[in-house]
Amino acid sequence: MLSRILGVVREQVLAALFGAGNAMDAYNVAFRIPNLVRDLFAEGAMSSAFVPTFTRHLATDGRESAWRVGNNVVNALIVITAILVVLGIVFAGPIVDLFAGAYRSVPGKIELTVSLTRIMLPFLMLVALAAACMGMLNSLHRFFIPALSPAMFNVATIACAFLLVPLMPALGLAPIAGIAIGTLVGGVLQVAVQWPALRREGFAYRPALDWRDESLRRVLVLMGPGTLGLAATQVNVFVNTVLATGEGTGAVSWLNYAFRLMYLPIGLFGISIATATLPAVSRHAAGGEDHHVRRTVADGLSLMFILNVPATAGLLALAVPIVRVIFERAAFTAADTAATAAALQFYALGLVGYSVVRIASPVFYALGRNRTPVAVSVATVAVNAVLNLALVRIMGYRGLALGTSIAALFNASILIVLLQRRLGGLEGARVAGSFVRIAVASLVMAAAAAAADRAGVRWLPGDGLWPQVGRLIASIGIALAVLAAAAHLLRIREFREGMAIVLRRFRR
DSSP states (O other): OHHHHHHHHHHHHHHHHHTTSHHHHHHHHHHHHHHHHHHHIIIIIHHHHHHHHHHHHHHHHOHHHHHHHHHHHHHHHHHHHHHHHHHHHHTHHHHHHHHHGGGGGSTTHHHHHHHHHHHHTTHHHHHHHHHHHHHHHHHTTOOHHHHHHHHHHHHHHHHHHHHTGGGGGGGTSOTTHHHHHHHHHHHHHHHHHHHHHHHHHTOOOOSOOOTTOHHHHHHHHHHHHHHHHHOHHHHHHHHHHHHHTTSOTTHHHHHHHHHHHHHHHIIIIIHHHHHHHHHHHHHHHHTTOHHHHHHHHHHHHHHHHHHHHHHHHHHHHHHHHHHHHHHOSTTOOHHHHHHHHHHHHHHHTTHHHHHHHHHHHHHHHHTTOOHHHHHHHHHHHHHHHHHHHHHHHHHTHHHHHHHHHHHHHHHHHHHHHHHHHHHTOOOHHHHHHHHHHHHHHHHHHHHHHHHHHHHHHHHSOOSSHHHHHHHHHHHHHHHHHHHHHHHHHTTOHHHHHHHHHHHHHHHO
């Protein structure tokens, strides 16, 4: 939660300093390349490929064997990402021209994008190392420190926004270069905050690399399919960025701001649930306990629904006031608010789909079915490309958000159907029943939120920040109260169990 909230604060700072102008567009395209790898490594391929292998060694051969695998993987990642970084820096010009050629119509915009890309490319190596640390700690049931590490990235970016951005012109650099440097500092901190925890668990780094090691080769072989299997959402967002470069100044930034807001509940709930689910699924799969795998996945899906279905309804109902309160100040205008809110609503339609993929896709790798999520991901990317090329002509940049959401729901649906076949079911009646009841409660909540927002203009008039904050807090409070009442009346089991856990902790 701390990491994701700081991520929103980071976007607030960037919006206030740079709005949705050319500098922000250039930064978003430049950051999209290393950020794509960050999302895939930290929340995708590394978990899918590394965690099951590391967990298997822990369970069967002990910690020394697991540390040997971890050390090998760390050194292999250093070598591979260093090569990629060097190639990326050398060929940054052609790469940016390929993805953002439309920027040539604005003087200096493509040159700025190339410069920012070169500054941020070393982030690839740092984020790969951070993901390896995260995988080892998660396998050891250490979740807090790995979850905290992205917060360090956001803290570094925010600090550099205030400390470095004003100094850049004196150094002959664009102000936005301070944010690019902050990205690198954040990458260093993501590794640094996890390293002491690993040392305390017994990990001792050695500069040794054995490419012939069977476990290392298994991880590297699995990472290819793992990347492809979880790549659909991130590749689709990347495609959106490329297509949005031709939609005029601001389109790339509007989509980026909207996606960050939509990704907040995914990060808080979808990825968190998936992170906690995968080690358990890996242990049960290693023991051939399909019934436990089935129960664990079903519980993860039900828990995700009770959190993310209401989040979807809330974002649809309150998109404009949320964007206005969070972003609309300084360089971020009312027109930017309207444009970002529209993109947010269309992105929110796929929120459940994104979260289901995060839970379901890694399960196939734990079960040894590597090809399935790869095939589904490739099909999803194709579906998204067709949808986006068609919808961008009809709806502009908003069509890109809608196409991505439809593709995410397609991805999730196919994965769940195939997972049900592999496991002989996923307690479908229970999960479907929960989903229907949660959806009904969420619709009631959304109606209450929209009504409260309209009434709030009369109860607490004014265009200042604090009246807006007051109205939004009141609307969210009323919405949550209505959701709780509806969940109680509809006897939603996951809601009751969650409330019981919270109450027990408060009593303690």
